[in-house]
Amino acid sequence: MKIAVIGTGYVGLVTGTCFAETGNEVICVDINEEKIAALRRGETPIYEPGLEVLLARNIREERISFTTDLAKAVQEALVIFLALPTPSGDDGAADLKYVLEVAGQLGKLIDTYRVIVNKSTVPVGTAEKVTGILLEQLSPELFDVVSNPEFLREGVAVDDFLKPERVVVGTGSDRAHKIMGELYSPFVRQGNPVYFMDTRSAEMTKYAANSFLAMKISFMNEIANLCEQTGANVDWVRIGIGSDQRIGKRFLFPGIGYGGSCFPKDVLALNLTAKEHAYDFKLLQSVLEVNRLQKGRIVQKLRAYFNNNLKGKRLAIWGLAFKPETDDIRDAPSIDIMEALLEEGATINVYDPVAMENIRKRFGNRLHYSANQYEALKDAEALLILTEWSEFRNPDFEKIKTLLDAPVIFDGRNVYALEKMKELGFHYESMGRNTVIAR
The missing domain is CATH 3.40.50.720 (NAD(P)-binding Rossmann-like Domain)
Known part of the structure; x- marks a missing residue:
């Protein structure tokens, strides 16, 4: 397929490179001219094991290219991925200005059917907002908006994309369903599932997954703190509970708190979503406080x-x-x-x-x-x-x-x-x- 990826940050670059690796023709777009020039030379702006090798190979094979020209990228692409920043605002809300701004630009450029995919981590209801902006300029038969959250772990993101545990796709369109199924079929040949659901559920799935993992980390940090007071050894406690298949071994290592681009931002955003719907999410608030103190x-x-x-x-x-x-x-x-x-x-x-x-x-x-x-x-x-x-x-x-x-x-x-x-x-x-x- 011909694919456009808008945004060449962590998610966008991994997404574009891995789709190119499976034979698709990918064009990546960014407004940063220096970044685009470096990417054309095969220089990655992030450190991610395996990515630079894949990028160089796909540039050489002419399966991936880079541009600052959004119109050029959109002209031939059937599937357009939005991999744009959604930073936390002062109140913890995900800032959608980049996503919504690009949606407005796409409305002026699309003239035949396109699948527009939210790859960025966005709050519940964002796909509907993007759809609303596009409908101001386009007839509904010219596009479908899909939610396709990423579940990439930094440090192993290339493997995570090429061999995903699962793929989540939110859409109510049979046409988009078929296209997304074909697009991901090379990645799930060993039988790992592609879950199709509505867009709101797909958006919630990403926030729920990261918040749950943050909760596991915070819980184990609290257990570690209590172990220090009681004389227990958290290493043995971790092994003891991790052997229970209902709990699992991962994300049970105590430490100095979670960080990174996902967990802090996503827990804050989900907590704000709860507040916006008048729900007092006490457990999530505790996760935030435990991590701050840790x-x-x-x-x-x-x-x-x-x-x-x-x-x-x-x-x-x-x-x-x-x-x-x-x-x-x-x-x-x-x-x-x-x-x-x-x-x-x-x-x-x-x-x-x-x-x-x-x-x-x-x-x-x-x-x-x-x-x-x-x-x-x-x-x-x-x-x-x-x-x-x-x-x-x-x-x-x-x-x-x-x-x-x-x-x-x-x-x-x-x-x-x-x-x-x-x-x-x-x-x-x-x-x-x-x-x-x-x-």
Whole structure:
């Protein structure tokens, strides 16, 4: 099929590249000329494993192209994906201005039947709003608006798209149903389902899924906090409950709170939807509050260790992205933690394998940027681990002890085993587990 993808952010670029990989002819649109020029050279603006290789191959095979000309993209495409930003407003509502603005532009360009697909995460009722805008300029037989939420995990997004656990499509049109079924058929050959439903249910499915996962994370963080008070070990509790198939093993790792481009924004948006419909969603409000407080737990531990005086303390931080295998720092817990530490007068050396430049844009010269993980340790009085990158899992512990002023680690991701830290002689504090006191 001939496909247009409007927006070349995280979702749009992965979507366009993966559709091209299955033989479709894809044209991606963005208003940023520098970005489009870079993409034409095969340079990706985001770090996502496997994406750059796929992009280069499909550019070479002329299955994907890039333009700033919306009219050109729409001219031949049968399916038009809207992969536009929907940032949170001050009240937590998803800002639909980009989606609705493009819908208005499409109304002036479409002259034969098109399927217009909301790929962006949008509130319930957005497909109807887009339809209303298009109907101001087009007759109804010229288009169908479909909701097709993405369920991509940063760091494994290419695999998630090429081998989806499920595809959700919201439409009431038989014609659009057939086209979307054909479009996704190469991705579900092994039998994974494509669920067709109405647009409102599809839109709600995305928010419900992310909010439920955020709730699992927050619940486990609360259990971890209680484990610290009772002397239980959250590692064993996690294994014990995760073996129950009704609960499952995933998203049960305690830590410093969730972040990223999806969970914070989507939980806020769903909570606002509840308020708009006069529903008091108490559980969701608790998830938001637990996550806000959880980001401060590791700072509280540092205060206690340093006798409530962080002024002048030099601290090393490993990991800045909100999760491994991405350079995304949107709503990363590391940002709130570092802001709190800087406010109290600490000096911070930082290192992350791929997110350093994004953090530098955010913090400027307020931080000390290290060339590698060990350089960050020099003269530091403690090491904080905030993202569980693989390269942090088996470091040279003797080198760590040599470089740090004292063998002190605050682990926000429970990367190391308590027994190992005890054997090595570290003061080691983690989440939901007993503190190891240095010999």
